[in-house]
Amino acid sequence: MRGSRQVAREYIARDPRTGRPLTRSGKKDEVDIRLLLPPDGLWRVVPESEIIGLASGNKGPIELPRTVGGGFARRRDGILALHRAMESQMLEAHAVLLECLDDDSPEIRTHALSSLPSFSLRKHEGLLQCLSDRLLDEDDGVRDEAMIALKKMAPIFPSGCESILRRELRDNRKNHRDSAFVALKMTAESWAETGCLHLDELIREEDVDLRRRGSKILRVLASKSSAEVWDLIGWCLEDVDPDVRRNSARTLNSLAGSEPRIAAILVEVAMSDDDSGVRKSAISALKRLDMQSPRVSKMILDGARDRDYNLRKACIDLLTIILSGNELRETASELLKQETRPDLRKRLSSLAIDIEMEGSEEEKNRFLAALDTPAISDEEAPLEERPVERSKGEHHKQELGRPESEGSP
Numbered sequence: 094m095r096g097s098r099q100v101a102r103e104y105i106a107r108d109p110r111t112g113r114p115l116t117r118s119g120k121k122d123e124v125d126i127r128l129l130l131p132p133d134g135l136w137r138v139v140p141e142s143e144i145i146g147l148a149s150g151n152k153g154p155i156e157l158p159r160t161v162g163g164g165f166a167r168r169r170d171g172i173l174a175l176h177r178a179m180e181s182q183m184l185e186a187h188a189v190l191l192e193c194l195d196d197d198s199p200e201i202r203t204h205a206l207s208s209l210p211s212f213s214l215r216k217h218e219g220l221l222q223c224l225s226d227r228l229l230d231e232d233d234g235v236r237d238e239a240m241i242a243l244k245k246m247a248p249i250f251p252s253g254c255e256s257i258l259r260r261e262l263r264d265n266r267k268n269h270r271d272s273a274f275v276a277l278k279m280t281a282e283s284w285a286e287t288g289c290l291h292l293d294e295l296i297r298e299e300d301v302d303l304r305r306r307g308s309k310i311l312r313v314l315a316s317k318s319s320a321e322v323w324d325l326i327g328w329c330l331e332d333v334d335p336d337v338r339r340n341s342a343r344t345l346n347s348l349a350g351s352e353p354r355i356a357a358i359l360v361e362v363a364m365s366d367d368d369s370g371v372r373k374s375a376i377s378a379l380k381r382l383d384m385q386s387p388r389v390s391k392m393i394l395d396g397a398r399d400r401d402y403n404l405r406k407a408c409i410d411l412l413t414i415i416l417s418g419n420e421l422r423e424t425a426s427e428l429l430k431q432e433t434r435p436d437l438r439k440r441l442s443s444l445a446i447d448i449e450m451e452g453s454e455e456e457k458n459r460f461l462a463a464l465d466t467p468a469i470s471d472e473e474a475p476l477e478e479r480p481v482e483r484s485k486g487e488h489h490k491q492e493l494g495r496p497e498s499e500g501s502p
Contacts, residue, residue: 129210136173147171240272308340315344342374349381
């Protein structure tokens with residue numbers, strides 16, 4: 094398959110509006126052709142010299158040798174094997190595939206669509222237009238196979254499939270729209286710029302289903318260091334639909350790990366949202382931000398006074414990270430004046446007390462208690478601290494309470 098890899102490398106994905114080359118996300122590995130192949134069948138063992146004749150219908154079924162499993166290969170197998178055609182026959186194989194894609198028989202068109210993704214790596218000219226046409230086919234089975242082909246080809250040919258995706262994403266038929274969004278997600282994983290191009294349009298649509306589906310793809314893009322992605326997340330956080338805002342807020346945790354400065358700005362927006370789902374995601378992301386940042390510290394102090402219990406609790410728990418000493422006690426005392434929840438009042442009360450001065454006797458004793466130290470043996474002690482060695486007689490005299498100068502009676 095040397096030819097197919099060469100074509101894949103030569104293809105340049107371009108922005109359909111500006112013509113500029115697009116940047117592929119992640120590793121620039123070669124396309125794995127195994128993901129593009131038709132289902133297993135006799136097409137794998139059709140002799141290369143017989144492929145064109147079978148696929149075109151100019152040759153009837155051929156018997157396969159027993160060494161490869163035997164059986165009879167038919168036109169269907171020839172069509173599915175077209176990507177295996179010899180390099181010298183590639184132009185002819187390409188022409189045969191184009192004819193099959195426009196055949197009067199729905200069955201032939203379906204087989205041609207199944208062959209389309211793998212063949213496109215060797216020669217793709219004209220095939221994407223045929224794919225677009227077949228997505229509009231009157232036969233349900235043909236359209237279903239065309240949708241499968243679109244999901245395989247969109248991540249390889251993002252520019253060529255751009256207009257097809259734009260149309261299919263807005264198709265009123267659920268299966269078409271579902272397939273198109275799967276294709277868009279797969280494309281965005283490899284081509285972040287292409288994903289941003291489509292989302293930039295989708296989040297402006299009046300159809301709320303398009304905005305909701307589009308905002309779900311933001312999670313694929315959140316790890317990309319791109320101003321376009323940050324703008325999309327910010328716009329979705331301001332959408333009138335709560336589901337769109339929730340989908341956008343779910344990206345903040347990931348963003349906090351890769352772009353904490355940008356995440357802090359967006360978390361602040363999400364914390365003021367009136368939807369509990371959006372605030373929940375904001376709380377999760379807040380805990381991952383740099384607590385020493387003045388902006389983050391202010392967010393925590395403001396959040397400790399918020400009307401939402403969960404946000405208030407999370408921020409009160411973070412006070413010991415951003416404050417200490419008198420400042421912590423004064424802030425906790427101030428918050429106590431307006432806090433009504435028993436559990437939060439208990440927590441704030443513990444923060445507001447200086448245990449060393451105001452704690453109970455038990456707390457003071459715990460605070461002043463000496464640290465436990467391991468016992469030191471005589472051998473380990475300093476020389477001046479070791480006990481003086483005495484003879485047995487000296488020990489005996491000491492026990493009787495007699496001075497050493499006195500004699501025996």
